[in-house]
Amino acid sequence: MPWNIIGTNKHLSEKVMAVDMVVAFLSVVLCLVLGHWYRNRNSSVRIWPVVGMLPALASNAHGMLDFFTDVLKSNGGTFKIRGPWFPSSDFLVTAHPMNINHILCKNHENYDNALELKQILEAYDGIVVSNSHVWKRTRKAFLSFFQHNKKSAAYMDRILRQVIEGSLVPVLDHFQRLGTEVDLQxxxxxxxxxxxxxxxxxxxxKTLSVELPAVEIAEALRDIDGALVYRNVMPQMIWKLQKWxxxxxEKKLANGLRILDDFLYxxxxxxxxxxRRSEAKAEDRFDALTAFMMEEEGSDLSELRKSDKFLRDIAYDSLTVAKDSTNIGLTCFLWLLATHPSAETKILxxxxxxxxxxxxxxxxxxxxxxxxxLHAALCESLRLYPSLPLALRYSKKPDxxxxGDRVGPDTRIxxxxxxxxxxxxxxxxxxxxxKxxxxxxxxxxxxxKPASLYLPFGVGPRACLGKELSVKMMKTVAINVVRRYEVKVVEKQKVAMTNKVLSLTTRHGLKVTLNKRL
Known part of the structure; x- marks a missing residue:
C-alpha cells in the first residue's frame, strides 16, 4: 500500500477520534446540564453540578436564618439542602411543628444531640453535648439548683437586685446624663x-461599669465564642488544619481556654x-459551685463532685450556656418596644x-x-427572635x-x-x-400557645433548665429599664440578626440614647 494512502487513512482516523472525543465531551456536558435542569425543576434553590447548593448557602451566610425561612415557606416547611459531592454534606432543614415535636419529644432517643456539634465544641464537655448517665445526673442536679433549692433561689434574687442597683442603673444613668450613644446589647x-x-x-x-472595661476572662470567652462560630461555618478540614x-x-481558642481554665480551677x-474552713456556708452565699461541692454523700453526684474537671464543666456550663440568650432576648425586646410606641405605652x-x-x-x-x-410582649418578642434560632440533630436510625419525609441513618437535621x-x-x-x-x-x-408551636426555650428532655430564671430576669430588668428611661434607637443603623453556634445575636449591636423618665 502506498505510504500516502496510509498517511491519509491515519489522518482521517485521528480526525474521527477527535470528533468522537468532542461528541463524548458534549454528551457529558449535555448530561450534566440535563441533570442540573432535572434537579432544579422543582427546587427553589439552584443545584449546581459538583458543588450542589453550596453557592446559595455561601451567598446567604450572613442571612442564613432568613434564607432558611424563605426556602421553607416555598416548600411546605421541610427542605433538603444538597451539599457538594465530595464529601457529601446534605442535610434536612425543617420548621414543620409536627416534625420538630417528633424529633425533640416523641422519638428523641433516635436523634442525637449533633455529632458534628460535639466536634465543634470538643473543648466543651458540659450538659449541652453530653449524653448517657452523666448527662442525666448532671441535669437532675441543675434542676435541683435552679428550681427546687430555697437557698439558691434566695441567692439568685439577692444578686439580681444587687447587679441591677449596683451596676446596670448607674451605667445607664451615666450615659443618660452625658446624652451619648451607647450599645445596649x-x-x-x-x-x-x-x-x-x-x-x-x-x-x-465588675465588667459593667461606666468605663466599660476590657476584662481578661470576658475577652477569653469572646475569643472562644468567635472560634466556635468560625468552626460552625467553615469546613472541618480547614479548622482542623488551623488547629494542628x-x-x-484556633490559636485564639487555645489561649482563651487556657485563660478560662486557669481562672476556673x-x-x-x-x-x-x-x-473546709466553713466560710462559704452562709445562707447569703450559695452559688452553683458551692451547691455542687456541698452535695451530700450518697447522692447521684457524690463521686462526680470530687472531680475538679467536673466542677470546671459545671462552672463553664453556667457561664456560657445562657451567656447570649438572656442578653439577646432583652436587647430584641427593648428594641421592639422602642419602635412600637403603642406597646410601650401599654407596658408603662x-x-x-x-x-x-x-x-x-x-x-x-x-x-x-x-x-x-408585659408577658405577652415578651412572648411575642421571643417568637420573632428566639434566643436559640436553630437546633441541630443527627438521626441514629431510619425514620x-x-x-412524610424519610430520614436515613446519620442524617443531619x-x-x-x-x-x-x-x-x-x-x-x-x-x-x-x-403584635x-x-x-x-x-x-x-x-x-x-401549644408547646409544639412555640418553643423559644426548647422542648423535651433537653429543654432549657433555666427557663424560669431567664424569664424572671428579663421581666425584672425590662420593668426597671422601661420605667426609668425612654429608649431611643439611633437612626440610620441597620439592626441585623445573625446566629452564633448556639444563639441569636445582632451583627452590629444596638446603638441607643436614653431619656430620663424617673
Whole structure:
C-alpha cells in the first residue's frame, strides 16, 4: 500500500477520534446540564453540578436564618439542602411543628444531640453535648439548683437586685446624663455576664461599669465564642488544619481556654479551702459551685463532685450556656418596644398600676404574673427572635417524619425555630408583625400557645433548665429599664440578626440614647 494512502487513512482516523472525543465531551456536558435542569425543576434553590447548593448557602451566610425561612415557606416547611459531592454534606432543614415535636419529644432517643456539634465544641464537655448517665445526673442536679433549692433561689434574687442597683442603673444613668450613644446589647451582655459569674462561682468580675472595661476572662470567652462560630461555618478540614498549625482562630481558642481554665480551677481551689474552713456556708452565699461541692454523700453526684474537671464543666456550663440568650432576648425586646410606641405605652400603664414609688423594683413570681401585657410582649418578642434560632440533630436510625419525609441513618437535621415563629400557617398573615395582642384574650387574659408551636426555650428532655430564671430576669430588668428611661434607637443603623453556634445575636449591636423618665 502506498505510504500516502496510509498517511491519509491515519489522518482521517485521528480526525474521527477527535470528533468522537468532542461528541463524548458534549454528551457529558449535555448530561450534566440535563441533570442540573432535572434537579432544579422543582427546587427553589439552584443545584449546581459538583458543588450542589453550596453557592446559595455561601451567598446567604450572613442571612442564613432568613434564607432558611424563605426556602421553607416555598416548600411546605421541610427542605433538603444538597451539599457538594465530595464529601457529601446534605442535610434536612425543617420548621414543620409536627416534625420538630417528633424529633425533640416523641422519638428523641433516635436523634442525637449533633455529632458534628460535639466536634465543634470538643473543648466543651458540659450538659449541652453530653449524653448517657452523666448527662442525666448532671441535669437532675441543675434542676435541683435552679428550681427546687430555697437557698439558691434566695441567692439568685439577692444578686439580681444587687447587679441591677449596683451596676446596670448607674451605667445607664451615666450615659443618660452625658446624652451619648451607647450599645445596649454590650451593656446588657456585661450585666448578664456579671450576674452569671456571681450565680455560677460567687465572683463579681465588675465588667459593667461606666468605663466599660476590657476584662481578661470576658475577652477569653469572646475569643472562644468567635472560634466556635468560625468552626460552625467553615469546613472541618480547614479548622482542623488551623488547629494542628495553631494559627488564626484556633490559636485564639487555645489561649482563651487556657485563660478560662486557669481562672476556673483557681476559683475551685479557693472555694474548697473556704468550705473546709466553713466560710462559704452562709445562707447569703450559695452559688452553683458551692451547691455542687456541698452535695451530700450518697447522692447521684457524690463521686462526680470530687472531680475538679467536673466542677470546671459545671462552672463553664453556667457561664456560657445562657451567656447570649438572656442578653439577646432583652436587647430584641427593648428594641421592639422602642419602635412600637403603642406597646410601650401599654407596658408603662401596667408598670404604673403595679409598681411602688421605689426607684428599683423587684417582684417574686406571683407578683410578676400581674404584668400580663408585659408577658405577652415578651412572648411575642421571643417568637420573632428566639434566643436559640436553630437546633441541630443527627438521626441514629431510619425514620419517617410526620411530614412524610424519610430520614436515613446519620442524617443531619436542622430545626429552624426561627422560621417556625415566622410561619403564616401557624401565626397568620401578620406573622412578621410585632403584635403582643395575639397572646391576649378579649377580656385581657394571657392565652398560652401549644408547646409544639412555640418553643423559644426548647422542648423535651433537653429543654432549657433555666427557663424560669431567664424569664424572671428579663421581666425584672425590662420593668426597671422601661420605667426609668425612654429608649431611643439611633437612626440610620441597620439592626441585623445573625446566629452564633448556639444563639441569636445582632451583627452590629444596638446603638441607643436614653431619656430620663424617673
Amino acid at each position: 454590650d451593656v446588657l451582655g456585661r450585666f448578664h455576664y456579671d450576674y452569671m459569674c456571681l450565680l455560677a462561682i460567687g465572683f463579681d468580675p 498549625l495553631q494559627i488564626g482562630t 483557681r476559683c475551685i481551689s479557693t472555694r474548697r479551702d473556704e468550705l 400603664e401596667e408598670i404604673k398600676a403595679n409598681c411602688s414609688d421605689e426607684k428599683t423594683v423587684y417582684f417574686n413570681g406571683e407578683e410578676l404574673d400581674k404584668f400580663v401585657y 419517617l417524619l410526620p411530614s 436542622v430545626l429552624s425555630l426561627y422560621s417556625m415563629g415566622r410561619s403564616e400557617e401557624i401565626w397568620g398573615e401578620d406573622c412578621m408583625e410585632f 403582643p395582642e395575639r397572646w391576649m384574650s378579649e377580656v385581657g387574659e394571657f392565652v398560652q
